[in-house]
Amino acid sequence: MALITTENLRKVFPVRKRLFGGQEYVTAVDDVSFKIHRREVFGLVGESGSGKTTCGRLLLRLLEPTSGSIYYDGVDITKLTGRELLSFRRRVQMIFQNPYESLNPRFTVYDSVAEPLIIQRIADGEERRRRVIEALERVRLTPAESLLRRYPHELSGGQRQRVAIARALVTEPDFVVADEPVSMLDVSIRAGILNLMLDLRDDLDLTMLFITHDLAVARYMCDRIAVMHKGRIVELGSKEDVIENPQHPYTRALLSSVPRLHSLSKT
Amino acid sequence: MGIIEYARTSIKENWSLFRRSRMGLLGLAILAFFAFLALLAPIPRLIDDMYHPMVGVDPEISYSTPPSLRHPMGTDFMGRDLLSQFLSGAQIAFAVGITAAVISVLIGTAIGLTSGYYGGKVDALLMRLADIVLVLPGLPFIIVIAAALGKMSIWIIVLLIALLGWPGVARVIRAQTLSLRERPFVEAARVAGAGDRRILLHHLAPNVLPLTFLYAALGVSGAILTEASLSFIGLGDPSVVSWGMMLQWAFTTGHTFRAPYWILPPGLAISLLSLSFYLVGRALEEIINPRLREP
Ligand SMILES: Nc1ncnc2c1ncn2[C@@H]1O[C@H](COP(=O)(O)OP(=O)(O)OP(=O)(O)O)[C@@H](O)[C@H]1O
Ligand SMILES: [Mg+2]
Secondary structure (H helix, E strand, O other): OEEEEEEEEEEEEEEEEOOOOOEEEEEEEEEEEEEEEOOOEEEEEOOOOOOHHHHHHHHOOOOOOOEEEEEEOOEEHHHOOHHHHHHHHHHEEEEOOOOOOOOOOOOOHHHHHHHHHHHOOOOOHHHHHHHHHHHHHHOOOOOHHHHOOOOHHHOOHHHHHHHHHHHHHOOOOOEEEEEOOOOOOOHHHHHHHHHHHHHHHHHHOOEEEEEEOOHHHHHHHOOEEEEEEOOEEEEEEEHHHHHHOOOOHHHHHHHHOOOOOOOOOOO | OOHHHHHHHHHHHHHHHHOOOHHHHHHHHHHHHHHHHHHHOOHHHHHOHHHOOOOOOOOOOOOOOOOOOOOOOOEOOOOOEHHHHHHHHHHHHHHHHHHHHHHHHHHHHHHHHHHHHHOHHHHHHHHHHHHHHHHOOHHHHHHHHHHHHOOOOHHHHHHHHHHHHHHHHHHHHHHHHHHHOOOHHHHHHHHOOOOHHHHHHHHHHHHHHHHHHHHHHHHHHHHHHHHHHHHHOOOOOOOOOOHHHHHHHHHHOOOOOOOHHHHHHHHHHHHHHHHHHHHHHHHHHHHHHHHHHOO
Protein backbone atom coordinates (compact mmCIF):
# COMPACT_ATOMS: atom_id res chain seq x y z
CA MET A 1 0.00 0.00 0.00
CA ALA A 2 1.17 3.52 -0.77
CA LEU A 3 2.43 5.61 2.15
CA ILE A 4 1.40 8.84 0.45
CA THR A 5 -1.33 9.49 -2.05
CA THR A 6 -2.12 12.90 -3.50
CA GLU A 7 -5.27 13.59 -5.46
CA ASN A 8 -5.70 16.59 -7.73
CA LEU A 9 -3.41 18.72 -5.61
CA ARG A 10 -3.40 22.41 -6.46
CA LYS A 11 -1.67 25.38 -4.90
CA VAL A 12 -2.34 28.91 -6.08
CA PHE A 13 -0.38 31.83 -4.66
CA PRO A 14 -1.71 35.35 -4.76
CA VAL A 15 1.05 37.65 -5.99
CA ARG A 16 1.27 41.45 -6.19
CA LYS A 17 -1.87 43.39 -6.99
CA ARG A 18 -1.99 45.26 -10.25
CA LEU A 19 -2.51 48.99 -10.02
CA PHE A 20 -5.76 48.76 -11.96
CA GLY A 21 -7.73 45.57 -12.14
CA GLY A 22 -7.58 42.71 -9.72
CA GLN A 23 -5.26 40.34 -7.97
CA GLU A 24 -2.76 38.24 -9.95
CA TYR A 25 -2.18 34.57 -9.18
CA VAL A 26 0.53 31.99 -9.76
CA THR A 27 -0.47 28.35 -9.98
CA ALA A 28 2.60 26.69 -8.47
CA VAL A 29 1.14 23.18 -8.34
CA ASP A 30 -1.57 22.29 -10.79
CA ASP A 31 -3.73 19.17 -10.53
CA VAL A 32 -1.01 16.83 -9.31
CA SER A 33 -1.81 13.20 -8.38
CA PHE A 34 0.72 10.54 -7.47
CA LYS A 35 1.46 7.78 -4.99
CA ILE A 36 4.67 7.20 -3.07
CA HIS A 37 5.23 3.61 -1.96
CA ARG A 38 6.81 2.58 1.30
CA ARG A 39 10.62 2.45 1.28
CA GLU A 40 10.69 4.10 -2.10
CA VAL A 41 12.79 7.08 -3.19
CA PHE A 42 10.41 9.07 -5.32
CA GLY A 43 12.09 11.69 -7.48
CA LEU A 44 10.62 15.04 -8.45
CA VAL A 45 12.59 16.67 -11.24
CA GLY A 46 12.02 19.81 -13.26
CA GLU A 47 13.46 23.21 -13.98
CA SER A 48 13.51 26.10 -11.55
CA GLY A 49 10.03 27.38 -10.77
CA SER A 50 8.27 24.21 -11.88
CA GLY A 51 6.69 23.74 -8.44
CA LYS A 52 8.87 21.04 -6.86
CA THR A 53 9.48 22.77 -3.53
CA THR A 54 5.84 23.83 -3.26
CA CYS A 55 4.84 20.21 -3.79
CA GLY A 56 7.19 19.06 -1.00
CA ARG A 57 5.88 21.75 1.36
CA LEU A 58 2.31 20.67 0.69
CA LEU A 59 3.11 17.05 1.57
CA LEU A 60 4.50 18.18 4.95
CA ARG A 61 1.62 20.56 5.64
CA LEU A 62 3.93 23.55 5.61
CA LEU A 63 1.44 25.01 3.15
CA GLU A 64 -2.30 24.54 2.88
CA PRO A 65 -3.38 23.24 -0.54
CA THR A 66 -5.81 25.39 -2.49
CA SER A 67 -7.67 22.20 -3.39
CA GLY A 68 -7.10 18.46 -3.57
CA SER A 69 -6.21 15.98 -0.87
CA ILE A 70 -3.16 14.29 0.60
CA TYR A 71 -3.40 10.94 2.32
CA TYR A 72 -0.61 9.88 4.63
CA ASP A 73 -0.97 6.29 5.74
CA GLY A 74 -4.64 6.47 4.81
CA VAL A 75 -5.33 9.69 6.77
CA ASP A 76 -6.17 12.96 5.05
CA ILE A 77 -3.53 15.27 6.53
CA THR A 78 -5.07 18.46 5.17
CA LYS A 79 -7.54 18.29 8.05
CA LEU A 80 -5.15 17.65 10.95
CA THR A 81 -4.93 20.12 13.82
CA GLY A 82 -3.36 20.41 17.27
CA ARG A 83 -1.98 17.23 18.76
CA GLU A 84 -2.66 15.16 15.64
CA LEU A 85 -0.68 17.63 13.57
CA LEU A 86 2.19 17.47 16.06
CA SER A 87 2.35 13.69 15.94
CA PHE A 88 2.22 13.85 12.14
CA ARG A 89 5.23 16.21 12.31
CA ARG A 90 7.06 13.56 14.28
CA ARG A 91 6.71 11.07 11.45
CA VAL A 92 7.77 13.35 8.59
CA GLN A 93 10.88 15.46 8.15
CA MET A 94 12.62 17.65 5.64
CA ILE A 95 16.20 18.17 4.53
CA PHE A 96 16.75 21.57 3.00
CA GLN A 97 18.77 22.77 0.05
CA ASN A 98 21.05 25.18 1.82
CA PRO A 99 22.70 23.88 5.01
CA TYR A 100 24.12 27.39 5.60
CA GLU A 101 20.60 28.68 6.03
CA SER A 102 18.58 25.81 7.44
CA LEU A 103 20.45 25.70 10.77
CA ASN A 104 19.83 28.55 13.22
CA PRO A 105 23.18 30.40 13.46
CA ARG A 106 22.71 30.83 17.22
CA PHE A 107 22.05 27.16 17.92
CA THR A 108 24.87 24.78 18.71
CA VAL A 109 24.92 21.41 16.98
CA TYR A 110 23.41 19.92 20.12
CA ASP A 111 20.61 22.53 20.21
CA SER A 112 19.74 21.94 16.56
CA VAL A 113 19.67 18.16 16.72
CA ALA A 114 17.90 18.05 20.09
CA GLU A 115 15.18 20.52 19.13
CA PRO A 116 12.77 17.99 17.55
CA LEU A 117 13.15 15.77 20.64
CA ILE A 118 12.37 18.71 22.91
CA ILE A 119 9.33 19.83 20.95
CA GLN A 120 7.98 16.31 20.65
CA ARG A 121 8.82 15.58 24.31
CA ILE A 122 10.44 12.34 23.23
CA ALA A 123 13.43 12.20 25.53
CA ASP A 124 15.07 14.31 28.20
CA GLY A 125 18.27 14.51 30.22
CA GLU A 126 20.80 11.77 29.55
CA GLU A 127 18.45 9.97 27.16
CA ARG A 128 18.15 13.08 25.01
CA ARG A 129 21.91 13.48 24.89
CA ARG A 130 22.34 9.83 24.02
CA ARG A 131 19.88 10.12 21.15
CA VAL A 132 21.58 13.24 19.80
CA ILE A 133 24.95 11.52 19.82
CA GLU A 134 23.47 8.44 18.20
CA ALA A 135 21.95 10.57 15.43
CA LEU A 136 25.27 12.29 14.80
CA GLU A 137 27.08 8.98 14.65
CA ARG A 138 24.47 7.66 12.26
CA VAL A 139 25.39 10.42 9.79
CA ARG A 140 29.05 9.61 10.40
CA LEU A 141 29.99 12.72 12.29
CA THR A 142 32.51 11.34 14.73
CA PRO A 143 33.58 11.84 17.39
CA ALA A 144 30.12 13.24 18.00
CA GLU A 145 30.88 14.59 21.50
CA SER A 146 33.43 17.04 20.15
CA LEU A 147 30.88 18.59 17.80
CA LEU A 148 28.05 19.13 20.27
CA ARG A 149 29.04 22.62 21.35
CA ARG A 150 30.04 23.91 17.90
CA TYR A 151 28.11 26.54 16.00
CA PRO A 152 27.18 26.19 12.30
CA HIS A 153 29.77 28.75 11.19
CA GLU A 154 32.48 26.53 12.63
CA LEU A 155 31.51 23.61 10.36
CA SER A 156 32.12 22.82 6.70
CA GLY A 157 29.22 22.68 4.25
CA GLY A 158 29.24 18.90 4.23
CA GLN A 159 29.31 18.73 8.03
CA ARG A 160 26.39 21.16 8.24
CA GLN A 161 24.30 19.10 5.87
CA ARG A 162 25.10 16.02 7.95
CA VAL A 163 23.96 17.87 11.06
CA ALA A 164 20.76 18.82 9.22
CA ILE A 165 20.23 15.17 8.29
CA ALA A 166 20.88 14.07 11.88
CA ARG A 167 18.29 16.60 13.05
CA ALA A 168 15.80 15.28 10.48
CA LEU A 169 16.31 11.68 11.54
CA VAL A 170 16.57 12.04 15.31
CA THR A 171 12.82 11.50 15.79
CA GLU A 172 13.00 8.40 13.57
CA PRO A 173 10.53 9.59 10.94
CA ASP A 174 8.99 7.37 8.25
CA PHE A 175 9.00 9.93 5.49
CA VAL A 176 11.58 12.53 4.49
CA VAL A 177 11.40 15.27 1.88
CA ALA A 178 14.89 16.07 0.61
CA ASP A 179 14.82 19.34 -1.34
CA GLU A 180 17.94 19.49 -3.52
CA PRO A 181 20.05 18.37 -0.56
CA VAL A 182 23.37 18.50 -2.41
CA SER A 183 22.96 21.29 -4.94
CA MET A 184 24.65 23.86 -2.68
CA LEU A 185 27.51 21.55 -1.80
CA ASP A 186 30.91 21.15 -3.38
CA VAL A 187 30.86 18.51 -6.13
CA SER A 188 33.56 16.53 -4.35
CA ILE A 189 31.39 15.83 -1.30
CA ARG A 190 28.05 15.27 -3.04
CA ALA A 191 28.46 11.55 -3.59
CA GLY A 192 29.27 11.08 0.11
CA ILE A 193 26.02 12.73 1.18
CA LEU A 194 23.96 10.88 -1.43
CA ASN A 195 25.38 7.50 -0.44
CA LEU A 196 24.74 8.33 3.20
CA MET A 197 21.10 9.05 2.40
CA LEU A 198 20.71 5.77 0.54
CA ASP A 199 22.29 3.85 3.43
CA LEU A 200 20.01 5.58 5.91
CA ARG A 201 17.03 4.74 3.76
CA ASP A 202 18.00 1.07 4.01
CA ASP A 203 18.85 1.13 7.71
CA LEU A 204 15.81 3.10 8.84
CA ASP A 205 13.24 1.94 6.27
CA LEU A 206 12.70 5.51 5.09
CA THR A 207 10.39 6.64 2.36
CA MET A 208 11.73 9.67 0.53
CA LEU A 209 10.60 12.42 -1.77
CA PHE A 210 13.79 13.50 -3.48
CA ILE A 211 13.62 16.86 -5.24
CA THR A 212 16.30 17.77 -7.76
CA HIS A 213 16.79 19.52 -11.06
CA ASP A 214 19.79 17.29 -11.81
CA LEU A 215 18.78 14.20 -13.76
CA ALA A 216 22.08 12.46 -13.03
CA VAL A 217 21.41 12.76 -9.32
CA ALA A 218 17.79 11.65 -9.80
CA ARG A 219 18.91 8.57 -11.70
CA TYR A 220 21.38 7.70 -8.98
CA MET A 221 18.99 8.17 -6.08
CA CYS A 222 15.47 7.39 -7.18
CA ASP A 223 13.34 4.35 -7.84
CA ARG A 224 10.63 6.24 -9.67
CA ILE A 225 10.74 9.72 -11.15
CA ALA A 226 8.04 12.31 -11.80
CA VAL A 227 8.86 15.15 -14.19
CA MET A 228 7.28 18.49 -13.35
CA HIS A 229 6.74 21.30 -15.78
CA LYS A 230 4.85 24.50 -14.97
CA GLY A 231 3.20 22.96 -11.93
CA ARG A 232 2.04 19.78 -13.65
CA ILE A 233 3.47 16.28 -13.70
CA VAL A 234 4.11 15.61 -17.37
CA GLU A 235 5.70 12.19 -17.02
CA LEU A 236 5.88 9.60 -14.26
CA GLY A 237 7.49 6.19 -14.30
CA SER A 238 10.38 4.02 -13.17
CA LYS A 239 13.72 5.74 -13.55
CA GLU A 240 14.65 3.41 -16.40
CA ASP A 241 11.50 4.30 -18.33
CA VAL A 242 11.77 8.01 -17.75
CA ILE A 243 15.45 8.33 -18.48
CA GLU A 244 16.05 5.65 -21.15
CA ASN A 245 12.73 6.01 -22.89
CA PRO A 246 11.19 9.44 -22.28
CA GLN A 247 7.72 9.97 -23.72
CA HIS A 248 7.10 13.64 -23.15
CA PRO A 249 8.94 16.24 -25.26
CA TYR A 250 9.74 18.26 -22.12
CA THR A 251 11.51 15.26 -20.57
CA ARG A 252 13.52 14.80 -23.74
CA ALA A 253 14.50 18.45 -23.71
CA LEU A 254 15.53 18.11 -20.06
CA LEU A 255 17.58 14.99 -20.84
CA SER A 256 19.36 16.51 -23.81
CA SER A 257 20.58 19.33 -21.58
CA VAL A 258 22.44 16.88 -19.35
CA PRO A 259 25.77 15.98 -20.93
CA ARG A 260 27.21 13.76 -18.23
CA LEU A 261 24.40 11.47 -17.26
CA HIS A 262 26.66 8.46 -16.82
CA SER A 263 29.36 10.14 -14.81
CA LEU A 264 27.87 9.29 -11.42
CA SER A 265 27.93 5.61 -10.75
CA LYS A 266 27.15 3.62 -7.69
CA THR A 267 30.11 2.95 -5.42
CA MET B 1 19.20 27.09 26.01
CA GLY B 2 17.62 30.24 27.45
CA ILE B 3 17.86 33.80 26.29
CA ILE B 4 20.31 34.56 29.11
CA GLU B 5 22.77 32.08 27.68
CA TYR B 6 22.51 33.66 24.23
CA ALA B 7 23.16 37.03 25.80
CA ARG B 8 26.25 35.68 27.51
CA THR B 9 27.78 34.11 24.40
CA SER B 10 26.87 37.16 22.35
CA ILE B 11 28.68 39.44 24.81
CA LYS B 12 31.72 37.20 24.80
CA GLU B 13 31.83 37.08 21.01
CA ASN B 14 31.48 40.81 20.62
CA TRP B 15 33.86 42.00 23.30
CA SER B 16 36.94 41.35 21.18
CA LEU B 17 35.42 43.47 18.39
CA PHE B 18 34.32 46.18 20.81
CA ARG B 19 37.84 46.50 22.17
CA ARG B 20 39.02 47.77 18.81
CA SER B 21 36.74 50.80 18.93
CA ARG B 22 38.56 53.67 20.67
CA MET B 23 35.42 55.78 21.06
CA GLY B 24 33.58 52.81 22.48
CA LEU B 25 36.32 52.22 25.05
CA LEU B 26 36.35 55.91 25.98
CA GLY B 27 32.58 55.74 26.47
CA LEU B 28 32.92 52.63 28.58
CA ALA B 29 35.63 54.27 30.73
CA ILE B 30 33.46 57.34 31.43
CA LEU B 31 30.54 55.09 32.14
CA ALA B 32 32.57 53.01 34.59
CA PHE B 33 33.79 56.17 36.35
CA PHE B 34 30.23 57.42 36.94
CA ALA B 35 29.04 53.97 37.95
CA PHE B 36 31.76 54.03 40.61
CA LEU B 37 30.55 57.45 41.82
CA ALA B 38 26.98 56.16 41.95
CA LEU B 39 28.14 53.30 44.16
CA LEU B 40 29.72 55.81 46.56
CA ALA B 41 26.45 57.76 46.93
CA PRO B 42 25.23 56.19 50.21
CA ILE B 43 28.56 56.75 52.01
CA PRO B 44 28.56 60.50 52.93
CA ARG B 45 25.37 60.32 54.97
CA LEU B 46 26.90 57.50 57.00
CA ILE B 47 29.83 59.75 57.95
CA ASP B 48 27.71 62.59 59.21
CA ASP B 49 24.02 63.54 59.10
CA MET B 50 24.87 66.90 57.57
CA TYR B 51 26.04 65.09 54.42
CA HIS B 52 22.58 63.83 53.63
CA PRO B 53 21.98 65.19 50.10
CA MET B 54 18.39 66.22 50.74
CA VAL B 55 17.85 67.03 54.40
CA GLY B 56 21.41 67.40 55.71
CA VAL B 57 22.42 71.01 56.39
CA ASP B 58 25.73 72.23 57.74
CA PRO B 59 24.67 74.01 60.99
CA GLU B 60 27.42 76.63 60.57
CA ILE B 61 26.61 77.61 56.97
CA SER B 62 23.48 79.27 55.60
CA TYR B 63 24.61 80.40 52.17
CA SER B 64 26.51 78.90 49.21
CA THR B 65 30.20 78.40 49.90
CA PRO B 66 33.03 77.40 47.51
CA PRO B 67 34.92 74.11 47.97
CA SER B 68 36.54 73.61 51.37
CA LEU B 69 37.91 70.73 53.42
CA ARG B 70 34.54 70.11 55.03
CA HIS B 71 32.73 70.35 51.70
CA PRO B 72 35.07 69.32 48.84
CA MET B 73 32.66 70.64 46.19
CA GLY B 74 31.16 73.48 48.24
CA THR B 75 27.64 73.91 49.56
CA ASP B 76 24.35 75.10 48.09
CA PHE B 77 22.34 78.16 49.12
CA MET B 78 21.23 76.68 52.42
CA GLY B 79 24.44 74.89 53.37
CA ARG B 80 23.83 71.43 51.96
CA ASP B 81 26.89 69.47 50.80
CA LEU B 82 27.27 69.57 46.99
CA LEU B 83 29.50 66.50 46.79
CA SER B 84 26.88 64.25 48.35
CA GLN B 85 24.24 65.79 46.06
CA PHE B 86 26.49 65.13 43.08
CA LEU B 87 26.97 61.48 44.05
CA SER B 88 23.26 61.04 44.59
CA GLY B 89 22.72 62.58 41.15
CA ALA B 90 24.92 59.88 39.59
CA GLN B 91 22.83 57.23 41.28
CA ILE B 92 19.58 58.76 40.01
CA ALA B 93 20.95 59.17 36.48
CA PHE B 94 21.79 55.47 36.27
CA ALA B 95 18.54 54.38 37.85
CA VAL B 96 16.40 56.57 35.62
CA GLY B 97 18.41 56.04 32.45
CA ILE B 98 18.76 52.29 32.68
CA THR B 99 15.25 51.55 33.93
CA ALA B 100 13.58 53.75 31.31
CA ALA B 101 15.74 52.31 28.53
CA VAL B 102 15.20 48.71 29.60
CA ILE B 103 11.42 49.14 29.81
CA SER B 104 11.14 50.89 26.46
CA VAL B 105 13.45 48.40 24.75
CA LEU B 106 11.49 45.47 26.19
CA ILE B 107 8.20 46.93 24.99
CA GLY B 108 9.69 47.85 21.62
CA THR B 109 11.24 44.42 21.10
CA ALA B 110 8.07 42.56 22.06
CA ILE B 111 5.92 44.73 19.80
CA GLY B 112 8.42 44.64 16.92
CA LEU B 113 8.70 40.83 17.06
CA THR B 114 4.94 40.34 17.26
CA SER B 115 4.26 42.81 14.50
CA GLY B 116 6.90 41.43 12.14
CA TYR B 117 6.11 37.80 12.78
CA TYR B 118 2.32 37.83 12.57
CA GLY B 119 1.98 40.56 9.94
CA GLY B 120 -1.49 41.37 8.63
CA LYS B 121 -3.97 43.15 10.88
CA VAL B 122 -1.90 42.78 14.06
CA ASP B 123 1.01 44.44 12.29
CA ALA B 124 -1.10 47.26 10.87
CA LEU B 125 -2.65 48.00 14.26
CA LEU B 126 0.62 47.97 16.22
CA MET B 127 2.44 50.09 13.65
CA ARG B 128 -0.34 52.69 13.62
CA LEU B 129 0.01 52.87 17.38
CA ALA B 130 3.77 53.28 17.00
CA ASP B 131 3.24 56.09 14.49
CA ILE B 132 0.93 57.91 16.87
CA VAL B 133 3.41 57.73 19.74
CA LEU B 134 6.28 58.59 17.40
CA VAL B 135 4.75 61.89 16.33
CA LEU B 136 3.97 62.98 19.90
CA PRO B 137 6.48 65.69 20.78
CA GLY B 138 8.31 64.00 23.67
CA LEU B 139 9.30 66.68 26.15
CA PRO B 140 6.25 68.96 25.66
CA PHE B 141 4.01 65.93 26.05
CA ILE B 142 5.63 64.95 29.34
CA ILE B 143 5.42 68.57 30.53
CA VAL B 144 1.68 68.62 29.88
CA ILE B 145 1.23 65.33 31.74
CA ALA B 146 3.38 66.62 34.61
CA ALA B 147 1.34 69.81 34.82
CA ALA B 148 -1.85 67.76 34.87
CA LEU B 149 -0.58 65.42 37.58
CA GLY B 150 0.82 68.15 39.78
CA LYS B 151 4.02 66.96 41.44
CA MET B 152 5.87 64.11 39.75
CA SER B 153 7.44 61.00 41.23
CA ILE B 154 10.66 59.75 39.69
CA TRP B 155 8.99 56.48 38.69
CA ILE B 156 6.24 58.25 36.80
CA ILE B 157 8.95 60.13 34.93
CA VAL B 158 10.72 56.87 34.12
CA LEU B 159 7.47 55.32 32.92
CA LEU B 160 6.63 58.30 30.72
CA ILE B 161 10.08 58.28 29.13
CA ALA B 162 9.79 54.53 28.52
CA LEU B 163 6.29 54.79 27.05
CA LEU B 164 7.42 57.42 24.61
CA GLY B 165 10.64 55.63 23.64
CA TRP B 166 9.52 52.24 22.32
CA PRO B 167 8.26 53.01 18.79
CA GLY B 168 11.72 53.56 17.27
CA VAL B 169 12.90 50.25 18.69
CA ALA B 170 9.71 48.49 17.57
CA ARG B 171 10.16 49.65 13.97
CA VAL B 172 13.73 48.43 13.70
CA ILE B 173 13.02 45.10 15.38
CA ARG B 174 10.00 44.61 13.13
CA ALA B 175 12.05 45.19 9.99
CA GLN B 176 14.65 42.73 11.25
CA THR B 177 11.95 40.17 12.10
CA LEU B 178 10.38 40.48 8.65
CA SER B 179 13.61 39.35 7.04
CA LEU B 180 14.42 36.75 9.70
CA ARG B 181 11.10 34.96 9.46
CA GLU B 182 11.73 34.18 5.77
CA ARG B 183 15.02 32.46 6.61
CA PRO B 184 14.94 28.69 6.07
CA PHE B 185 15.82 27.89 9.69
CA VAL B 186 12.37 29.16 10.65
CA GLU B 187 10.75 26.73 8.26
CA ALA B 188 13.07 24.04 9.58
CA ALA B 189 11.80 24.79 13.08
CA ARG B 190 8.23 24.44 11.88
CA VAL B 191 9.08 21.07 10.31
CA ALA B 192 10.38 20.00 13.73
CA GLY B 193 6.95 20.86 15.15
CA ALA B 194 7.73 24.26 16.67
CA GLY B 195 4.75 26.53 17.30
CA ASP B 196 4.63 30.34 17.07
CA ARG B 197 5.74 30.81 20.66
CA ARG B 198 8.85 28.69 20.26
CA ILE B 199 9.76 30.27 16.95
CA LEU B 200 9.40 33.76 18.42
CA LEU B 201 11.25 33.10 21.67
CA HIS B 202 13.93 30.63 20.60
CA HIS B 203 14.57 31.41 16.95
CA LEU B 204 13.74 35.05 16.33
CA ALA B 205 14.34 36.81 19.66
CA PRO B 206 17.98 35.68 20.05
CA ASN B 207 18.71 36.86 16.54
CA VAL B 208 17.44 40.39 17.25
CA LEU B 209 19.19 40.52 20.63
CA PRO B 210 22.24 42.50 19.39
CA LEU B 211 19.96 45.21 18.03
CA THR B 212 18.12 45.27 21.33
CA PHE B 213 21.38 45.91 23.17
CA LEU B 214 22.24 48.75 20.84
CA TYR B 215 18.92 50.48 21.36
CA ALA B 216 19.10 50.01 25.09
CA ALA B 217 22.45 51.85 25.17
CA LEU B 218 21.18 54.71 23.02
CA GLY B 219 17.96 54.84 25.04
CA VAL B 220 19.80 55.39 28.33
CA SER B 221 21.45 58.45 26.88
CA GLY B 222 18.12 59.95 25.83
CA ALA B 223 16.44 59.14 29.13
CA ILE B 224 19.18 60.83 31.19
CA LEU B 225 18.84 64.01 29.14
CA THR B 226 15.05 64.01 29.38
CA GLU B 227 15.06 63.57 33.15
CA ALA B 228 17.63 66.37 33.51
CA SER B 229 15.55 68.70 31.35
CA LEU B 230 12.41 67.97 33.35
CA SER B 231 14.14 68.56 36.67
CA PHE B 232 15.76 71.73 35.42
CA ILE B 233 12.44 73.28 34.44
CA GLY B 234 11.06 72.34 37.84
CA LEU B 235 8.98 69.32 36.89
CA GLY B 236 11.23 66.72 38.50
CA ASP B 237 10.54 64.64 41.58
CA PRO B 238 11.10 67.10 44.46
CA SER B 239 12.00 64.31 46.88
CA VAL B 240 15.01 63.17 44.87
CA VAL B 241 18.34 64.91 44.24
CA SER B 242 19.29 64.62 40.58
CA TRP B 243 21.81 66.60 38.55
CA GLY B 244 19.03 68.46 36.78
CA MET B 245 17.60 69.33 40.19
CA MET B 246 20.99 70.72 41.34
CA LEU B 247 21.07 72.96 38.29
CA GLN B 248 17.54 74.11 38.93
CA TRP B 249 18.31 75.05 42.54
CA ALA B 250 21.38 77.00 41.41
CA PHE B 251 19.35 78.75 38.75
CA THR B 252 16.32 79.70 40.88
CA THR B 253 18.46 80.99 43.71
CA GLY B 254 20.42 83.20 41.32
CA HIS B 255 23.76 81.38 41.49
CA THR B 256 24.10 80.56 37.76
CA PHE B 257 26.92 83.03 37.17
CA ARG B 258 28.22 83.31 40.70
CA ALA B 259 28.89 79.71 41.70
CA PRO B 260 30.74 77.74 38.99
CA TYR B 261 31.63 75.08 41.60
CA TRP B 262 27.90 74.45 41.93
CA ILE B 263 26.73 74.32 38.31
CA LEU B 264 29.74 72.97 36.42
CA PRO B 265 29.95 69.45 37.91
CA PRO B 266 26.31 68.44 37.33
CA GLY B 267 26.24 70.16 33.94
CA LEU B 268 29.36 68.37 32.76
CA ALA B 269 28.24 65.08 34.28
CA ILE B 270 24.93 65.10 32.42
CA SER B 271 26.72 65.71 29.11
CA LEU B 272 29.49 63.22 29.75
CA LEU B 273 27.35 60.36 30.99
CA SER B 274 24.81 60.63 28.18
CA LEU B 275 27.70 60.96 25.74
CA SER B 276 29.29 57.82 27.16
CA PHE B 277 26.17 55.71 26.60
CA TYR B 278 25.89 57.19 23.14
CA LEU B 279 29.50 56.26 22.33
CA VAL B 280 29.01 52.74 23.62
CA GLY B 281 25.84 52.47 21.53
CA ARG B 282 27.62 53.65 18.38
CA ALA B 283 30.47 51.22 18.93
CA LEU B 284 27.92 48.42 19.32
CA GLU B 285 26.23 49.52 16.13
CA GLU B 286 29.48 49.30 14.21
CA ILE B 287 29.87 45.74 15.40
CA ILE B 288 26.30 44.75 14.71
CA ASN B 289 25.53 46.36 11.38
CA PRO B 290 28.02 44.62 9.08
CA ARG B 291 26.97 41.39 10.75
CA LEU B 292 23.30 41.97 10.10
CA ARG B 293 24.03 42.01 6.41
CA GLU B 294 25.90 38.73 6.44
CA PRO B 295 23.54 35.71 6.49
N1 LIG C 1 5.26 31.72 -1.00
C1 LIG C 1 5.09 31.99 -2.31
N2 LIG C 1 4.41 33.09 -2.68
C2 LIG C 1 4.21 33.36 -4.00
N3 LIG C 1 4.67 32.61 -5.00
C3 LIG C 1 5.38 31.51 -4.69
C4 LIG C 1 5.62 31.14 -3.33
N4 LIG C 1 6.34 29.98 -3.31
C5 LIG C 1 6.54 29.66 -4.61
N5 LIG C 1 5.95 30.56 -5.44
C6 LIG C 1 5.93 30.49 -6.91
O1 LIG C 1 5.51 29.23 -7.28
C7 LIG C 1 6.25 28.74 -8.41
C8 LIG C 1 6.90 27.41 -8.06
O2 LIG C 1 7.90 27.61 -7.08
P1 LIG C 1 8.75 26.45 -6.41
O3 LIG C 1 9.62 27.05 -5.39
O4 LIG C 1 7.82 25.38 -5.98
O5 LIG C 1 9.61 25.94 -7.65
P2 LIG C 1 10.83 24.91 -7.65
O6 LIG C 1 10.52 23.91 -8.68
O7 LIG C 1 11.11 24.42 -6.29
O8 LIG C 1 12.01 25.82 -8.17
P3 LIG C 1 13.56 25.81 -7.77
O9 LIG C 1 14.21 24.73 -8.55
O10 LIG C 1 14.03 27.18 -8.19
O11 LIG C 1 13.66 25.61 -6.29
C9 LIG C 1 7.25 29.82 -8.74
O12 LIG C 1 6.72 30.58 -9.81
C10 LIG C 1 7.32 30.66 -7.50
O13 LIG C 1 7.58 32.00 -7.83
MG1 LIG D 1 12.82 24.62 -4.95
